[in-house]
Amino acid sequence: MKKTLKLSLVMLLAFTMILAGCGNNKPANNSGSSTEGGSTEASSGDNTASTKSNAKIGLVTDIGGVNDKSFNQSAWEALEALNSESGIEHKYLQSGSSADYIPNLNQFVQGGYDLTWAIGFDLGDATKQVADANPNAKLAIIDSVVDAPNVQSVTFAENEGSFLVGVVAGLTTKTNKIGFIGGAESPVIKRFEVGFIAGVKAANPDATVTPTYAGAYDKPDIGKSLASQLYDSGADIIFPAAGQTGNGVFNEATARNKAGGATKVWVIGVDKDQSLEFGDEVTLTSMMKRVDVAVKTITQEVIDGKFEGGKITTLTLKDDGVGLPETSKANLSQEVLDKVEEYKQKIISGEITVPAE
Known part of the structure; x- marks a missing residue:
């Protein structure tokens, strides 16, 4: 069943993101190898976190790419911040075309990742298909609502x-x-x-x-x-x-x-x-x-064992979203x-x- 919920910690986490340096405008390392279908991947396991987490988080971009200086990059920077704070393992796959969406999502889901992020409205149908085929996997999507019990959806006003x-x-x-x-x-x-x-x-x-x-x-x-x-x-x-x-x-x-x-x-x-x-x-x-706040909040829920599938969050002006x-x-x-x-x-x-x- 869908639930609509405002993120009560948005303003606190936004402040945390500033302290964590998510305003850093350096692009994510995108020197990874090419995969089939034209997508690009990169990962990071280096961190200086004092409190470690074994969580593995995957992120699939739309065709805008992780270095778009926009919302894909914001999402990746949120995971970079969590890597520094808690030592998560995180990787992105950059989609070269819409044909890459399902293979990229499946690579993380079938690879046993604790959460797979889909960044962008265009990934909605692919996320639904992968979620239905893998009911035990956890997924989350930005800018689209996916009706599935194992997906969290985030939209913005x-x-x-x-x-x-x-x-x-x-x-x-x-x-x-x-x-x-x-x-x-x-x-x-x-x-x-x-x-x-x-x-x-x-x-x-x-x-x-x-x-x-x-x-x-x-x-x-x-x-x-x-x-x-x-x-x-x-x-x-x-x-x-x-x-x-x-x-x-x-x-x-x-x-x-x-x-x-x-x-x-x-x-x-x-x-x-x-x-x-x-x-x-x-x-x-x-x-x-505040894509960064949404990505960090929901990823932290996975780390803490509090992920709620089927939840729909809409971030508005009132939420500082x-x-x-x-x-x-x-x-x-x-x-x-x-x-x-x-x-x-x-x-x-x-x-x-x-x-x-």
Whole structure:
């Protein structure tokens, strides 16, 4: 039976993650060998933990890859932190295409891993199939709900966090033209888009948002090209929700600002605090999505023998599961920050209901 539960330890664990250094923006070691199907693997058993755990945790990425500087990387960094704290054995398999999802999941499940993570909406069907075929295995998935008694599912209110960065964009734009670049169209990315547009319109009814989709999460060159088109059309802020594809947006914006154009352009980061990777000079703010907290919380449940299969967790603005990072203060005035806080409280109280589709 499904159970819906909020993570009561989100804020505490978020603080713990900061102390543990999960803000580290170094990419995970991805120099492992190739496996059949085009996937890539890497593992780590090195640790300095004082309290050891024998748990073995596997993580399967979507095609965006573990070094996407976004949510796959956040998930892996959570396991890296747990390795340092408790000595878990952890390994990832990077999927080269959707054909790799089931083989990669099966490699961990059949290898006797204590928990297998599926990172991304696209892995939903594969996770269901593997879970049904292996009822004694424990699995967990980010961004999708899998109806199986041995799977924990975690989703996020991306629309709520995106509304807040939309407020920032609406109050910051000089041209009243703003862009949104999604990866592949899905319910998850649609929540980003519609929440963002709603936030822009709430803060600045005169501003327009042009949404476009790259059709992929692993194509920085496409992201760069789409960003170029949007900036050429007058947009001065772009919000990409597109994994590695979004890195190309940062590259385009950085190049334009270095060239000294008449209008400074900005990018709004996604999933992680992307100013840590690309710098405050181009990152206006970021829509944080605490994948790291979710991965760490549920993995710790496995370590402690408290895993609950069939549980569905939705992390919202109220849970601190989405929101803006502290580094937003680098570029945003107190007036803008106060306005963001005002809208945040209205969303939490229910005064504002943010559209999700």
